[in-house]
């Protein structure tokens with residue numbers, strides 16, 4: 001095993017990068033802009049150039065680097081080829097081959113949600129777990145699954161698309177994926193706000209949430225923590241829906257721990273505690289022993305996981 005590894009978390013606007021030792025110490029992290037022009041053709045050359053510059057600064061030669069791992073915002077096939085990545089403008093990109101040409105380094109790639117789960121499993125909230133599910137509650141609902149220490153990607157790169165578990169086929173609004181009633185429509189930050197706004201319109205209950213002109217998910221959790229009964233009920237309803245979805249996952253893969261990350265998790269243990277309370281009612285037997293925790297690496301989970309992909 002060589003001394004260093006690099007992790008790159010490629011997002012639609014920025015690429016987050018981290019230089020690690022192969023035993024997992026983060027030595028330096030930095031960001032560059034994601035240039036999505038011309039089918040994102042500059043993204044990998046830009047990453048390669050910035051890695052060369054950082055390594056040169058530290059007098060590290062490429063030969064001392066084990067490889068570079070990537071997280072990308074879209075499905076990745078088992079062969080590492082990215083058919084389509086809308087956010088990056090990529091079509092049919094053979095990332096491993098390109099990186100090898102640019103840097104002469106071994107490369108590995110995974111979907112960003114899966115890669116974040118690898119990071120949390122390595123150095124974050126799931127450090128002692130070999131079987132873990134990480135749920136990221138942000139604009140959407142992301143999910144990464146680690147089974148027996150390995151990332152689950154599935155036959156088509158859709159392993160861990162838990163945000164699109166159809167929880168309510170009777171839903172009238174359509175999800176981004178084209179189906180109706182996905183978990184994401186209720187449990188993402190946007191989903192929580194959507195459901196709460198609908199409720200505010202349909203009832204006349206007195207609540208401090210009516211004071212906000214542009215209601216956010218943060219406002220809802222803030223009000224709940226202040227004891228606002230209406231907000232507490234909304235948090236409870238969100239948690240019940242998420243717990244129901246997680247109980248399905250539990251029946252299939254029985255994880256040791258569910259880690260909850262993303263913007264919504266910034267509300268803290270009110271999220272994990274409330275979800276766990278409902279989860280207990282939806283499962284049986286030893287499934288009740290599954291733990292709940294908050295993700296710990298925040299925005300760095302992606303670079304940790306990406307680096308870990310090349311350290312095996």
Ligand SMILES: [Zn+2]
Pocket residue numbers: 163164175176177178179182184
């Ligand atoms: Zn969906």
